[in-house]
Amino acid sequence: MQPLRGTKDILPDENILWQYIRKIITPILSSSNYNEITTPIIENTELFQRSIGKGTDIINKEMYSFSDQGQRNITLRPEGTASIARAFISNKMYNFNSVNRLWYLGPMFRYERPQHGRQRQFHQLGIECIGSHNPIADVEVIRLATRILNKLEYKKYQLEINSIGKIEERAIYKNILVNYLQKYTNDLDKDSKVRIKTNPLRILDSKCHKTQEIIHYAPKLISCLKSESREYFDNVCELLNSLAIPYNINYNLVRGLDYYNDTAFEIKTQELGSQDTICGGGRYDSLIKQLGGPNTPSVGWAIGLERLIMLIKNEFTSTNNNPYVYLINQNLNTQKYMWTIMNILEEQNIKFELDLSITNFSKKLKKAYKSGAKKCIIIGENEVQTQTMTIKDLQSNDQNTIKLEMFIKTSHFN
Structure with missing residues (x-):
C-alpha cells in the first residue's frame, strides 16, 4: 500500500522540524496577543462557495467535496480564512472582544497536480486580525510574518504589496481590462482565455510568459482607485517604511480568492521555482457580513508550511533525538x-x-x-x-x- 498521490507521511525525524517551527511561532504570536484557534477540517460546501468565489480555480477545479450519509454537501477545507470567519460567526466571538486576534496551523486540501512544494494535503500557518479597519492592522500582520521568517533565520524573501481597491472599483477596472485584452484573445494562454469571461483579474497572476508580456502594457488597477482607497494604501506603505520593512509595489498583484479588498500582499522567494510564494494575504472587510455575521473588517495571511520547511531545513540543526x-x-x-x-x-x-x-x-x-x-x-x-x-x-x-x-x-x- 502506498500513500495517496499528493499526500506525504511526516516521519519522526521530520516532525522535529515541525515542532521546532511551532516552538518559534507560538511566543511571537502570543506576544502580540494572537490566540490559537482550531477549526474542523470538514465544512459545509456552501461556506467555500459563498466566500472564495465561484469563478476561482479552487471552487471550479480543486475542492475535495462529497455527500455524507445524511446527504449533506461536505468539503475538506481548501483554505483557513473562511473556516475562521464561520467560527467567528457561529460562536458569536464578536460579543467578547471588539478585535479578535487568531492564529491557526493545520492541514488543507486541494486537488492539484502535485509539484515541488505543493501537495494535495498541505499545511498552513495563518493569522487573522478580525475587527479593525485601520492600516496599522495590515502592517501588524505583515510585521509578524517577517518576524517569523527572520526568527527562523530565513531572509532571502521579498515582500510585494498592492491595493486591489473595493468591489465597485474592481468592477470598473474589470471592464477596462477586458476591453484591453479582447484584441489579444488569441495570444492568451488556455486558462486566461477562460478567465477573461469568468475572473479576468486572475489573468494578472498568470505564470505564462506570453500572457505576462501582454499584461505588462495593460491599464493598472490603481488608476481606478478613488481617493479613500489610495489614501489607505499610502498609509500602509508609510507604516511599512517606519518599520524599515522593505517592499515592492506590484500593480499586477491580485489574490486568488474573491473576498479580498484594498491591501493584498505576498512574500516571495526565488529559491522555489514557479511555486515562489511563501506567504499570501490581505484585507477582507466584507467576508464576515457576506456569510451572515456582523459587518466586521479583517486582515490576515497564510504561510505554506511545506514550502517554508523546504527553505529552512538545510539551516536547521536537529536536536539529538536519542534517549538520555x-x-x-x-x-x-x-x-x-x-x-x-x-x-x-x-x-x-x-x-x-x-x-x-x-x-x-x-x-x-x-x-x-x-x-x-x-x-x-x-x-x-x-x-x-x-x-x-x-x-x-x-x-x-x-x-x-x-x-x-x-x-x-x-x-x-x-
Missing part, C-alpha cells in the same frame, strides 16, 4: 520496580527508553550502547531486594549502585 537513559530490567518483578524509576525520570523531564526485548542481559546492554543513550539504569533482583539501582555510564563504562531513596531526592540525574 536506557532502562534494562530482568523479569516481571523487576519491571514492577521500574515504574517508580520511570516516574522519577518523567518528573525530571529526562528522556528515556525502556528496553522491551526478551533477551539476555548481554544483548540488552548492547542495545543500550546502540541506542545512543549516555546512561543505562540496570534493575535486577538484587536491586529490587536492596531498593537500589545500578547506573552505568555508557561513555566511560563506569558503574555504581545507589539507593533508590537517594535517587528520588536528587533534583537532577547523576
Whole structure:
C-alpha cells in the first residue's frame, strides 16, 4: 500500500522540524496577543462557495467535496480564512472582544497536480486580525510574518504589496481590462482565455510568459482607485517604511480568492521555482457580513508550511533525538520496580527508553550502547531486594549502585 498521490507521511525525524517551527511561532504570536484557534477540517460546501468565489480555480477545479450519509454537501477545507470567519460567526466571538486576534496551523486540501512544494494535503500557518479597519492592522500582520521568517533565520524573501481597491472599483477596472485584452484573445494562454469571461483579474497572476508580456502594457488597477482607497494604501506603505520593512509595489498583484479588498500582499522567494510564494494575504472587510455575521473588517495571511520547511531545513540543526537513559530490567518483578524509576525520570523531564526485548542481559546492554543513550539504569533482583539501582555510564563504562531513596531526592540525574 502506498500513500495517496499528493499526500506525504511526516516521519519522526521530520516532525522535529515541525515542532521546532511551532516552538518559534507560538511566543511571537502570543506576544502580540494572537490566540490559537482550531477549526474542523470538514465544512459545509456552501461556506467555500459563498466566500472564495465561484469563478476561482479552487471552487471550479480543486475542492475535495462529497455527500455524507445524511446527504449533506461536505468539503475538506481548501483554505483557513473562511473556516475562521464561520467560527467567528457561529460562536458569536464578536460579543467578547471588539478585535479578535487568531492564529491557526493545520492541514488543507486541494486537488492539484502535485509539484515541488505543493501537495494535495498541505499545511498552513495563518493569522487573522478580525475587527479593525485601520492600516496599522495590515502592517501588524505583515510585521509578524517577517518576524517569523527572520526568527527562523530565513531572509532571502521579498515582500510585494498592492491595493486591489473595493468591489465597485474592481468592477470598473474589470471592464477596462477586458476591453484591453479582447484584441489579444488569441495570444492568451488556455486558462486566461477562460478567465477573461469568468475572473479576468486572475489573468494578472498568470505564470505564462506570453500572457505576462501582454499584461505588462495593460491599464493598472490603481488608476481606478478613488481617493479613500489610495489614501489607505499610502498609509500602509508609510507604516511599512517606519518599520524599515522593505517592499515592492506590484500593480499586477491580485489574490486568488474573491473576498479580498484594498491591501493584498505576498512574500516571495526565488529559491522555489514557479511555486515562489511563501506567504499570501490581505484585507477582507466584507467576508464576515457576506456569510451572515456582523459587518466586521479583517486582515490576515497564510504561510505554506511545506514550502517554508523546504527553505529552512538545510539551516536547521536537529536536536539529538536519542534517549538520555536506557532502562534494562530482568523479569516481571523487576519491571514492577521500574515504574517508580520511570516516574522519577518523567518528573525530571529526562528522556528515556525502556528496553522491551526478551533477551539476555548481554544483548540488552548492547542495545543500550546502540541506542545512543549516555546512561543505562540496570534493575535486577538484587536491586529490587536492596531498593537500589545500578547506573552505568555508557561513555566511560563506569558503574555504581545507589539507593533508590537517594535517587528520588536528587533534583537532577547523576
